[in-house]
Every structure is written in structure tokens, then in C-alpha cells.
Amino acid sequence: MGGVKAQDGDAREEARPLAGIVVLDITRVVAGPFCSMLLADLGATVIKVEHPDDPDYARSFPPMVTGKEDAGESAFFSQFNRNKLGITVNLKSPDGKELLKQLVRQADVLVENFRPGTMDKLGLGYEELRRCNPRLVYTAISGFGRTGPNSSRPAFDNTGQAVGGLWSMNGYPDRPPVRVGTIIGDLAASLYATIGTLAALRSAESTGNGQVVDVSQQDSILTLTENAVVRYTTKGEVAAPLGNDHPFVRPYxxxxxxxxxxxxxxxxxxxxxxxxxxxxxxxxxxxxxxxxxxxxxxxxxxxxxxxxxxxxxxxxxxxxxxxxxxxxxxxxxxxRSVPEVVEDPHVAARNMIVEIPVAGESVRMFGSPIKLSRTGEIPLGKAPTPGEHTRTILSEFLKLDEEEIRRLVDGGAV
Missing domain, CATH: 3.30.1540.10 (formyl-coa transferase, domain 3)
Known part of the structure; x- marks a missing residue:
């Protein structure tokens, strides 16, 4: 990636499985940032693209860490955006659009989680970007996917849990259904997007052609309903809340x-x-x-x-x-409660609680569950501040001179 390197542990870059892979991350909150974070943890160089006046609003999500360096940073945001480089680009400006295309020409993957059609309206949809780079893997995460009658509907994590069937199954039989106590729709979609991205990268390496990886929260949640679908299609049984019981295995x-x-x-x-x-x-x-x-x-x-x-x-x-x-x-x-898990000696032995800098302080957060026998543990870097590496990326990656960079800054493109 030109002269731009991952933030920490550069000496070990040759050992990283995804070293040399460049990912453009145009996503917000979790469904998307978690996907690109997993790729970054595996050694890809991930460039987080944010609007200069409207960065990822997860930066304001608690808990906030007030450290020595600034007024405060979100540990929530940092957990899902560690190991990334940061650039600001106004995708609505002509110069910003052209700048993204320049980045795409040298990238391998672009991840976005806008509502389907948004990137097309910006003139930056897959068909346009593949003209810049036929090998581009374009990973799109959304509530309902890019096709089907509901594709344009807005969605959050709870949407996926609701329309994917999981919400209806969770809770106790004598009470209303209960959502799963974590953002499992966002997380599951990100995991499937990561798998799809790696598969599409493998295909692009052998064929020279990229493709769209289309992942929906509804689809992802549906696959987490275990035996509910086949119980209904074969026996007509409708899965309902069971509390802590299993549908048929006892005691369990x-x-x-x-x-x-x-x-x-x-x-x-x-x-x-x-x-x-x-x-x-x-x-x-x-x-x-x-x-x-x-x-x-x-x-x-x-x-x-x-x-x-x-x-x-x-x-x-x-x-x-x-x-x-x-x-x-x-x-x-x-x-176990979360404190018990965080302090669990076995979790520590698996290096699943790592320390990442946030606002100049060291914050413990979850590590990578992917353990590779030859690669070993890959060093993890901090999350970028908004546009932290903009000038570095423009000068070292895109080879723009100072005059051009100043023009882009003055024009509001970055």
C-alpha cells in the first residue's frame, strides 16, 4: 500500500495473513466496522473513510474515556475500529467522489453499510467503482439485502432480530418475546460479511474479477434460529420462547x-x-x-x-x-457475569482481553477469537481519530503533492 503501513507491529507484517490487502471502510456503528476490524486484526490495511463534518456517530457512544491527550474518546467506538487508519472524505463533493475513486483504484475491498441505493445516488455504486478497479470486492451490509421487495427499508439490529425470527423465540413461555441481549443482528451480519469478503478475495485473486458481497441482517439472523425452520417445514411446529430450556434435549x-x-x-x-x-x-x-x-x-x-x-x-x-x-x-x-469473564484465567490464557490505547489511556477490550498457529498473535493498534491519517494517505498512498492536498482541504473535500 505505497508507503502507508499498519499502525503497530510493522516488523511482523510479513507474517500477517492479509498483509498487502487494502480495505476501504465506509461504514458506521457496528454492522460494517466489526467486519473491517476483523480484517484489520488479520493484517489488512483498513482505511476508515468518514465525512469531515459528520464522522461515525458511534464516536459518541458510551463508555467515554477521558485521558491525558484529549477531552474523551469512546471505548465502544475504539473496540470496533482498532487497527485502522483514518481519512475524511466528503462523498457528496465532486473532488471527494474523485478522491474515493482514486482510493478504489489501489484498494482490494470496499465495505459499506448504507441503505441499498445510497452509493448509487452518490455516483459511487458498484458498477461505477468496478470501472475504476475490476478486481474490487464490494461488500454491502444492510438490513434486508440489495434485492427483494423490502431492500430499501431502514433497519437497525433490532430489525434483524425481529424479522429474522429470533426475537419471537427468545424469552419465557408465559411472557412476551425478548430480544437477545446483544446486537446480534449487527454482529452476525458482520461475521458473514467477513467470510464472504474473504471468499470473494480468493476468487478475485484467481480470476481478476471482483464482485458484490451482499449480506443482510435478516438473512444472517434467520440462520441463527437453529432447528426452528425445519421444525416448522417438516412438522408444522412453531418455535416459541422456552426460557433456558432446549426444545427437546433434557436436562440441558x-x-x-x-x-x-x-x-x-x-x-x-x-x-x-x-x-x-x-x-x-x-x-x-x-x-x-x-x-x-x-x-x-x-x-x-x-x-x-x-x-x-x-x-x-x-x-x-x-x-x-x-x-x-x-x-x-x-x-x-x-x-458467569461479564466481570467474571473478563477476569477468567482461561480467557487470559487465550489472550481474549487485550489492552488498546483510548484517549491516551490503556483500555481492556475483547481480543481476536481467531488463533492462527503459524502467525501467532497479531499486534493490535488503536482506533483513529477522525481523519487522523488523511494527509499521510493522500501524500504516501495517492502521491498527491502539498498544493493538491491544500486545495482539497480548502474546498471541503477532506
Whole structure:
């Protein structure tokens, strides 16, 4: 990428799987920034493109970090925009449009999460940009996708959860449905967009032709509904909220203990027998009402015989005690709070809590779940301030002289 380098760990750039790949990130909030962040974590050079007067409004999302260097920065924004370079470009100005095209000519990927048709209205849609670079992979993330009768509708994460079916399944059977407690629509769409981008890059490398990667939140959420679709299409069964229960596997869910709750999934005959032995009642495994997995799957039997046994056993112990007793033999895990997860020694051993500079302070946030045996851990850099690298990118990447840069700045293009 000309003379422009990733922010940290340049000495190891040759080991990065996506070293040399240039990504233009024209996205906001999470559905998009998370996708390009994953590519940056894998070594791609990601250039975050923001409007000079209207940057990504996630920069104002809490929690804010007030540090030594400035009035404050968003840790939320930093978590999804680490490892990126920052440039400001006014895509509505003629000079800004031309500048983006110049960037596209030297890029491999462009990621955007506007409503379908927005980039076309700007004169910067895929058909126009592919004239600049036939190898361009154009990744578009939206609520409903680029085709279909609902493609132009606005969408947020909750939209995806609502129209993808997941919201209707979540919660308790005697209460209204509940949204999943995280922005899973944004996150799932970003993950699929990352997979699609990598596949399209592989194709572009072999054919010389890029393509559009079209990912919708609704589509992404639909694939997370597990067995709900086939239960409906084969049996006419409609998935509904089950609380912490599984549609048919029992015992498999949340159970109270002395100091909280645990997940217990010992539903197979092997695990059930081991559990009965662990609690000093091996004869329970031979009870003719619950001695097979199929019998324990029966809802009435599970509520009358199995659940009371487990609650009696678990109530005498704390989460840590139960985990220690189960060890490597039985699927039992404490249901941890976020603080417990952040301080978990196993999470630390996996390097899943990393320190990233935010406003001059060191902030702990989640790391990369992708572990590569030969590459090892890739150093992670901070998120850019708005347009932090504009002059560097214009001069070193696009080779513009100071006079041209000054003209673009004075004209409001950057």
C-alpha cells in the first residue's frame, strides 16, 4: 500500500495473513466496522473513510474515556475500529467522489453499510467503482439485502432480530418475546460479511474479477434460529420462547446453585450416570423412569423426576465447587457475569482481553477469537481519530503533492 503501513507491529507484517490487502471502510456503528476490524486484526490495511463534518456517530457512544491527550474518546467506538487508519472524505463533493475513486483504484475491498441505493445516488455504486478497479470486492451490509421487495427499508439490529425470527423465540413461555441481549443482528451480519469478503478475495485473486458481497441482517439472523425452520417445514411446529430450556434435549439448561446459576448439559446416558455417581447416588441412573436419554427427554418426566434431583444436588454447592467437581468429565459451567469473564484465567490464557490505547489511556477490550498457529498473535493498534491519517494517505498512498492536498482541504473535500 505505497508507503502507508499498519499502525503497530510493522516488523511482523510479513507474517500477517492479509498483509498487502487494502480495505476501504465506509461504514458506521457496528454492522460494517466489526467486519473491517476483523480484517484489520488479520493484517489488512483498513482505511476508515468518514465525512469531515459528520464522522461515525458511534464516536459518541458510551463508555467515554477521558485521558491525558484529549477531552474523551469512546471505548465502544475504539473496540470496533482498532487497527485502522483514518481519512475524511466528503462523498457528496465532486473532488471527494474523485478522491474515493482514486482510493478504489489501489484498494482490494470496499465495505459499506448504507441503505441499498445510497452509493448509487452518490455516483459511487458498484458498477461505477468496478470501472475504476475490476478486481474490487464490494461488500454491502444492510438490513434486508440489495434485492427483494423490502431492500430499501431502514433497519437497525433490532430489525434483524425481529424479522429474522429470533426475537419471537427468545424469552419465557408465559411472557412476551425478548430480544437477545446483544446486537446480534449487527454482529452476525458482520461475521458473514467477513467470510464472504474473504471468499470473494480468493476468487478475485484467481480470476481478476471482483464482485458484490451482499449480506443482510435478516438473512444472517434467520440462520441463527437453529432447528426452528425445519421444525416448522417438516412438522408444522412453531418455535416459541422456552426460557433456558432446549426444545427437546433434557436436562440441558440453567440450574440454580448456592451462589448463582450453572449450565448443565449432562443429557446423554454416559453423562447422566457420571453425574449420579458424582453426587453419591449412582442408583438414580438405574431408576426405570429416567434410566435412558429418551425417557429423560419427556417434559413431564423431566419436570417431575430429573429437575428436582439436580436442584437438590446443585443447591448444596457454589459455582466454582460444581465446576471443580465436574472437571473434564461432565458438561457443567458456571454462568458467569461479564466481570467474571473478563477476569477468567482461561480467557487470559487465550489472550481474549487485550489492552488498546483510548484517549491516551490503556483500555481492556475483547481480543481476536481467531488463533492462527503459524502467525501467532497479531499486534493490535488503536482506533483513529477522525481523519487522523488523511494527509499521510493522500501524500504516501495517492502521491498527491502539498498544493493538491491544500486545495482539497480548502474546498471541503477532506
Amino acid at each position: 439448561g440453567q440450574f440454580p446453585c448456592k451462589d448463582g446459576y450453572v449450565f448443565f448439559g449432562g443429557y446423554t446416558d454416559k453423562f447422566w450416570r457420571l453425574t449420579c455417581e458424582m453426587f453419591g447416588e449412582p442408583h438414580q441412573a438405574d431408576d426405570p423412569e429416567i434410566d435412558t436419554m429418551e425417557k429423560r427427554f419427556d417434559p413431564e418426566v423431566a419436570d417431575r423426576k430429573v429437575k428436582p434431583l439436580l436442584e437438590r444436588w446443585f443447591s448444596a454447592y457454589g459455582k466454582a465447587e460444581l465446576e471443580a467437581m465436574a472437571g473434564d468429565r461432565i458438561p457443567l459451567s458456571a454462568i
